[in-house]
Amino acid sequence: MAKSEEEKLMKLKAFAERTLENHRHPHIGEFFKRCADEEAPVFDPSYMLTEKTFYRAPRRRDLNGLDIACLGLPMDVSAPYHGGQKFAPDALREASHNHGPIHDRWNVIPFDMCNIADYGNVDFSRPHDTEQTVEDIYNAICEIDDADVVPFSVGGVHTVSHPVLKALGRKEPIGLIHIDAHADTMTGDMQGEDLSDGAVFRNAVLDQGIDPNRTVQIGIRGFATHYWDFSHDSGMRVITMDDFDEMGLPAVIAEVHKVIGDGPCYLTLDSDGIDATYLPGTQLPEPFGLTSREVRNLIRGFRGIDMVGADIVELCPLVDVRGTSANLMSALGFEILTLLSEARVKRTGTINKTHWPKY
Numbered sequence: 001m002a003k004s005e006e007e008k009l010m011k012l013k014a015f016a017e018r019t020l021e022n023h024r025h026p027h028i029g030e031f032f033k034r035c036a037d038e039e040a041p042v043f044d045p046s047y048m049l050t051e052k053t054f055y056r057a058p059r060r061r062d063l064n065g066l067d068i069a070c071l072g073l074p075m076d077v078s079a080p081y082h083g084g085q086k087f088a089p090d091a092l093r094e095a096s097h098n099h100g101p102i103h104d105r106w107n108v109i110p111f112d113m114c115n116i117a118d119y120g121n122v123d124f125s126r127p128h129d130t131e132q133t134v135e136d137i138y139n140a141i142c143e144i145d146d147a148d149v150v151p152f153s154v155g156g157v158h159t160v161s162h163p164v165l166k167a168l169g170r171k172e173p174i175g176l177i178h179i180d181a182h183a184d185t186m187t188g189d190m191q192g193e194d195l196s197d198g199a200v201f202r203n204a205v206l207d208q209g210i211d212p213n214r215t216v217q218i219g220i221r222g223f224a225t226h227y228w229d230f231s232h233d234s235g236m237r238v239i240t241m242d243d244f245d246e247m248g249l250p251a252v253i254a255e256v257h258k259v260i261g262d263g264p265c266y267l268t269l270d271s272d273g274i275d276a277t278y279l280p281g282t283q284l285p286e287p288f289g290l291t292s293r294e295v296r297n298l299i300r301g302f303r304g305i306d307m308v309g310a311d312i313v314e315l316c317p318l319v320d321v322r323g324t325s326a327n328l329m330s331a332l333g334f335e336i337l338t339l340l341s342e343a344r345v346k347r348t349g350t351i352n353k354t355h356w357p358k359y
């Protein structure tokens with residue numbers, strides 16, 4: 001072998017020996033080293049872990065010093081079609097192990113920005129009672145909010161967002177970004193339920209949890225569109241799926257920033273906002289929706305908004321063949337966790353890393 005070829009090969013061999021703790025991005029190397037020192041389970045094979053938590057965050061109920069609580073809201077009443085949303089938090093926990101902990105586009109690490117925990121599921125005192133379950137969620141989120149912790153909830157039916165927003169908007173109604181096939185602002189009851197997943201944001205407006213003038217709904221389409229007059233009447237910005245196609249992604253993102261402004265904002269992602277081809281495992285699947293990449297890039301476009309909470313809802317593991325829907329929702333959930341972490345650091349001006357207890 002010629003000397004120059006030999007030198008080239010030696011160089012490549014040296015590259016191949018580079019460890020993760022000596023990563024070309026020093027902060028990523030530091031993170032790998034810290035995780036090794038703390039025996040954090042973030043890089044262990046998922047099947048080796050006994051305890052499944054959201055994105056492998058430590059399980060923790062104590063809110064003291066916490067920045068973000070990931071929690072399950074396994075509500076399974078008040079929705080009209082497929083059931084089984086009560087199984088979604090655990091399905092998401094399992095699927096989330098294949099996503100994160102490093103954002104692949106921005107190279108940021110939520111666990112290096114914020115103290116994040118899996119808070120567990122909220123206990124429902126009467127899980128078949130819609131009103132009581134909404135009350136239980138409201139009380140749990142008030143406690144989390146009073147402790148100055150950001151809630152990142154996994155539903156459950158979309159009905160869960162109403163008590164969450166009612167709790168977060170107690171001081172002042174907040175802004176809302178809502179990705180969904182359905183605007184969920186129907187008037188009257190649905191199948192006898194006033195608190196239904198078809199009236200979430202009407203109820204959130206009436207309870208002064210959200211400001212309709214700082215609300216934007218994206219992806220709206222389908223057979224139920226004639227139910228949503230309240231959205232238009234109350235001043236919400238409704239971007240239908242047809243509008244989305246005509247405007248294009250950059251214009252939609254610009255419009256969202258314009259409507260939301262600098263104030264606090266909540267993000268709710270109904271899995272049926274995504275096209276049923278990409279995400280069939282949902283309560284009321286709708287065709288002609290956002291693609292998986294469109295919804296990811298849309299969420300990335302919300303970077304910089306003061307995000308004070310979020311949820312992902314309406315995943316139905318019982319109709320999620322091969323777990324593809326849970327996989328997509330948990331990947332999108334990691335994008336949201338990244339936004340929540342960045343917004344938290346921007347708001348507090350403080351870095352507060354997640355640490356894993358040694359067992």
Ligand SMILES: [Mn+2]
Pocket residue numbers: 158180182184197270
């Ligand atoms: Mn919905």
